[in-house]
Amino acid sequence: MTNKQGVCSTCRAPIEAGATYYRCSVSSCNSGKLKMRFCSIACWERHVPTARHRKAESIEVSGQTER
Numbered sequence: 513m514t515n516k517q518g519v520c521s522t523c524r525a526p527i528e529a530g531a532t533y534y535r536c537s538v539s540s541c542n543s544g545k546l547k548m549r550f551c552s553i554a555c556w557e558r559h560v561p562t563a564r565h566r567k568a569e570s571i572e573v574s575g576q577t578e579r
């Protein structure tokens with residue numbers, strides 16, 4: 513159980529290395545220690561109102577190409 517990338521920021525499901533996940537396009541969600549990651553679009557959609565983004569997009573990330 514060492515090859516996990518992290519957990520989903522909404523539902524805490526593990527995101528394994530190499531798995532496709534989703535990021536938030538808002539820069540504050542991608543900087544600092546806590547990088548937001550989501551296991552699905554649905555979890556990203558639940559994040560947007562809690563973060564009070566006016567404008568946000570989801571970014572699909574392939575775990576194969578980006579760490």
Ligand SMILES: [Zn+2]
Nearest residue numbers: 520523551555
């Ligand atoms: Zn999730």
Ligand SMILES: [Zn+2]
Nearest residue numbers: 536538541563
């Ligand atoms: Zn965000």
